[in-house]
Amino acid sequence: MKKKQLGLPLLIIVLLVISCIFVAGCGKDKEVDKTTTTRTIVDMAGREVTLPPEINSVATIGPGPVLNSLVFAVGEGDKIVNGLPEFARNERWKYQYKFAPNLANQPVVQNNNYQPNVEELMKLKPDVVFTMDEQMAAAVANANMNAVFLSWTEPEDVKQTINLVGKVLNKEELASEYVKYFDTTVATIGKTVSTIPEEKRPRILYANMASMTAPHEISDWWIETAGGQSIAKVDRAGQNLAFSMEHLLKWDPEIIIVSTPQDVKLINQDTRYQKITAVANKQVYPTPMGAHVWAHRTAEQPLTLMWAAKTFHPEVFKDLDLEQEIIDYYKKFYNKTLNKEQVKEILSGGPEVSDQKK
Secondary structure (H helix, E strand, O other): OHHHHHHHHHHHHHHHHHHHHHHHHHHHHHHHHHOOOOEEEEOOOOOEEEEOOOOOOEEEEOOHHHHHHHHHOOOOHHHEOOOOOHHHOOHHHHHHHHHOHHHHHOOOOEOOOOOEOHHHHHHHOOOEEEEOOHHHHHHHHHOOOOEEEOOOOOOOHHHHHHHHHHHHOOOHHHHHHHHHHHHHHHHHHHHHHOOOOHHHOOEEEEEEOOOOEEOOOHHHHHHHHOOOEEOOOOOOOOOOEEOOHHHHHHHOOOEEEEOOHHHHHHHHHOHHHOOOHHHHOOOEEEOOEOOOEOOOOOOOHHHHHHHHHHHHOOOOOOOOOHHHHHHHHHHHHHOOOOOHHHHHHHHOOOOOOOOOOO
């Protein structure tokens, strides 16, 4: 009787061991299967795109610096396998290489009109290709590559775009944190700006003085959200607004934001501009330049807003530690640590490059 009692636990142990081995084997098979399964996402054109479970290589076709900034924002810049477009292959774009050193030796796979060289792109074998052009996405998909279309029309579209990039790259949590950071920044700046009377909000012009244009409609948004009056907004009918000297004198901006440090010199040295209030009061500033020009579409837009608010209303935002905010942002989202000197360079408009293409 005792022998039977001893044998039963032993039998149970043996069965448990066999069961564990079987389960472990099944688990192993399941893990192998994972590498052969796929997942489907819907891009911003409503296209269903089938992707592998893990994304190890990314290509960005079209406005490379903008697309890269979105990939950087979820900490995945090291997965980009193609180089910057020709216009961005100079010292002015040095922080693209700071945030993703791997870009330095990667091939260019598009022409000056941003059209992809599909054959060269195929050689890179990217797991996914990000683009902001639907026809380009179709061309890439026809070459049996996974193309994800991203759209950024309205200022807050960046949130939906970042969420999609995060989903594609399995960085949904960080993407969600970015969206919260964006919303918190807008709300915090907006709360303070709401206390500033309309008559104390300066007239602001963001301009490319070499071409006499007010480019990038998104500048109207960050100027006004930061407590300024965008004087180009009234006449703007599209992305770029061409203006004359007559327009400029009539507008008489109190603050002028320009594309580059060189533009600051251009406007300050040109005698035609000396009667403009912004020039007379030395209120001409270059837009900061990090992964991209902050005045344009870039994942750095929350930083643009803080910088603009502090520039337009230095006393009101005197307690805003902009340098620390910048360091914290790039560390949290780009996974890169900047020092104070690098932050100052970004805020100064980035390194000066002569005869650059903008």
